[in-house]
Amino acid sequence: MTKILQRNLYREVADRIGDLIEHGELLPGERISEKQLCDLFGVSRTPLREALKVLATEGLIELLPNRGARVVRLTLKNVKDTYDLMAALEGLSGELACQYISDAEIAAIRQLHNTMLEHYRNRDLIPYFQVNRQIHESILAASNNDVLQEMYSNLSQRVKRVRYSKQMTERYWSQAVKDHENMIAALEQRDSQLLGQILRDHLCNKIEVATLAGVIDTEDDKSVVNN
Amino acid sequence: MTKILQRNLYREVADRIGDLIEHGELLPGERISEKQLCDLFGVSRTPLREALKVLATEGLIELLPNRGARVVRLTLKNVKDTYDLMAALEGLSGELACQYISDAEIAAIRQLHNTMLEHYRNRDLIPYFQVNRQIHESILAASNNDVLQEMYSNLSQRVKRVRYSKQMTERYWSQAVKDHENMIAALEQRDSQLLGQILRDHLCNKIEVATLAGVIDTEDDKSVVNN
DNA sequence: AAAAGTAATTATGAATTCAATATTCCTTTG
DNA sequence: CAAAGGAATATTGAATTCATAATTACTTTT
Structure with a gap:
C-alpha cells in the first residue's frame, strides 16, 4: 500500500x-x-x-x-528545545507502539537491536547510528499515529543539518546501549509506561546537544554574516 | 520586548x-x-x-x-491522534514549567485555579473552560520552549473546529477538577515528573474525544491495524 | 575625506497573462 | 433512453509583467 x-x-x-x-x-x-x-x-x-x-x-x-x-540560524537553545520535544514525542511513540505493535514487528526490532550490538562491539560508529535510527523509526511507525509521525519528521528536518554522531564518549555510548537493552525488554513485555519513560529519558538526544554546545553559536542571531 | x-x-x-x-x-x-x-x-x-x-x-x-x-475532513482517529499528541506536549510543558516558572507566575495560576473552582461550583461551563484553558496556556508559556509552543499551537488549530465543551458529565467534571488540584500542588512543589505525568494523563482530552465519537464520521481512513 | 542626500539599480510583492488539465454540457450512437 | 465521445467551458499550474520597497552608487556639501 x-x-x-x-x-x-x-x-x-x-x-x-x-x-x-x-x-x-x-x-x-x-x-x-x-x-x-x-x-x-x-x-x-x-x-x-x-x-x-x-x-x-x-x-x-x-x-x-x-x-x-x-x-534559519539555529541557536543552541533552539536545538535544545527541539530535542526536548523530540524526546517527548519518542516517549509517546513508545507508549503507543506497545499497544499496537505485532510480534513480528517486535522480532524485527530485536533483530535490528542485535545488529546494533554487533556494531557497538566493533565500535563501528556510523553503522551503529544507522541501525539505531532504524530502531527508533520502527517504533515510531508502530505507534500508528500519523500526526505524531508527521510532527516528528518535521522536527527532525529542522535539526538534521547539525546532527552529529561524532565525539561519542565510551561512557555515554555504553549507557545508550544499556538504554536500548531496556527499551527492547519493555517493548517485548509491552510495558507502555516503562518504554515511554525510557525513551523520554534516553540519553541519545542529550548527548547530541552536549556535543553541539561547542559547534553552534550561542548568541542570538541578528548578525549579518556572510558577504 | x-x-x-x-x-x-x-x-x-x-x-x-x-x-x-x-x-x-x-x-x-x-x-x-x-x-x-x-x-x-x-x-x-x-x-x-x-x-x-x-x-x-x-x-x-x-x-x-x-x-x-x-x-481536511477530520476522522475520529485523526482527532484522537492529535489529542494524544497534545497530551504528550502538555506533559512536557509541565515538566519544563517546573524548572522555569517564577513564584509570581505560580501565584497567578493559583489565582486562575481558584476562579475556575468558583465557576465549577456554579456549574458555569463556558467560563470554566475559558479559565481552564488559560491555566494550560500559562503552563505552556512557562515552559520556555518556543518550538513546543509553536507545535502545540498548530495542533490546537487543527482540531479547533470540532472542540466541544458540552456534554460534560458530572463524574468526569469532578475528576477533571481533581486533576487540576493535583496539578497546582505539583506545580507549587515544582515536581516536574509528577506534573508531567498528571498532564499526560489529564482526562480533559480523552473526554473530548469521547464526546466527539458521536459527532464525527467514524469511517476509518483505511488505516487498518498492522499485520 | 566623511557624511548626508539623491538618483539609479535591484529585489521583492502582487496582479496579470499564458498554458495545461479537468469538468461540464451537448451531441452522437447503439 | 443510456452510454460514449467530443467540443466548450472553467479551473488550476506556472511564467510574465507591473508596482513598490530596499539597496547600491553617485553626487554634493561641509
Whole structure:
C-alpha cells in the first residue's frame, strides 16, 4: 500500500532547497536570492516563492517582509528545545507502539537491536547510528499515529543539518546501549509506561546537544554574516 | 520586548481562511474555489495560492494536484491522534514549567485555579473552560520552549473546529477538577515528573474525544491495524 | 575625506497573462 | 433512453509583467 505522493513543482523546489540547507550549501543566516535559485532550478519565481513560504512554515527558513528570506540560524537553545520535544514525542511513540505493535514487528526490532550490538562491539560508529535510527523509526511507525509521525519528521528536518554522531564518549555510548537493552525488554513485555519513560529519558538526544554546545553559536542571531 | 509580527498578504489570507474553516463557513471535505476566495478577499490568485500551500503544510487543507484544494475532513482517529499528541506536549510543558516558572507566575495560576473552582461550583461551563484553558496556556508559556509552543499551537488549530465543551458529565467534571488540584500542588512543589505525568494523563482530552465519537464520521481512513 | 542626500539599480510583492488539465454540457450512437 | 465521445467551458499550474520597497552608487556639501 504505497502512498500517492503528489509532485507539485513547489513541493519539489521546497525539497531541493531543504537539501541545500541540510548539506550546508545554503548556510545559516545566509540570504536566499530568489533569482539565483530560479536560475539554479530553472523555474519561475512563482513556484519558488511558494516553496519559500512552505519552508518558512516548516521552520527551515524565515521570511523578512520586503527583504527576502534567509536560512534559519539555529541557536543552541533552539536545538535544545527541539530535542526536548523530540524526546517527548519518542516517549509517546513508545507508549503507543506497545499497544499496537505485532510480534513480528517486535522480532524485527530485536533483530535490528542485535545488529546494533554487533556494531557497538566493533565500535563501528556510523553503522551503529544507522541501525539505531532504524530502531527508533520502527517504533515510531508502530505507534500508528500519523500526526505524531508527521510532527516528528518535521522536527527532525529542522535539526538534521547539525546532527552529529561524532565525539561519542565510551561512557555515554555504553549507557545508550544499556538504554536500548531496556527499551527492547519493555517493548517485548509491552510495558507502555516503562518504554515511554525510557525513551523520554534516553540519553541519545542529550548527548547530541552536549556535543553541539561547542559547534553552534550561542548568541542570538541578528548578525549579518556572510558577504 | 514585543515580537514583530510580519503582515504579509499571504499570511493574512491564510489566517482568514483558517477562520472560515474554524467557524464552519468552509465545511470539511468542501472544495475550495480559488476564484471565489479571491473575490471574497479582494486579492489576486498569487497570494491566495501561497496561502493555500501554507494551510496545507499546517494540516488544515489538502491539495489535490490539478484539482484544487479541500478542507481536511477530520476522522475520529485523526482527532484522537492529535489529542494524544497534545497530551504528550502538555506533559512536557509541565515538566519544563517546573524548572522555569517564577513564584509570581505560580501565584497567578493559583489565582486562575481558584476562579475556575468558583465557576465549577456554579456549574458555569463556558467560563470554566475559558479559565481552564488559560491555566494550560500559562503552563505552556512557562515552559520556555518556543518550538513546543509553536507545535502545540498548530495542533490546537487543527482540531479547533470540532472542540466541544458540552456534554460534560458530572463524574468526569469532578475528576477533571481533581486533576487540576493535583496539578497546582505539583506545580507549587515544582515536581516536574509528577506534573508531567498528571498532564499526560489529564482526562480533559480523552473526554473530548469521547464526546466527539458521536459527532464525527467514524469511517476509518483505511488505516487498518498492522499485520 | 566623511557624511548626508539623491538618483539609479535591484529585489521583492502582487496582479496579470499564458498554458495545461479537468469538468461540464451537448451531441452522437447503439 | 443510456452510454460514449467530443467540443466548450472553467479551473488550476506556472511564467510574465507591473508596482513598490530596499539597496547600491553617485553626487554634493561641509
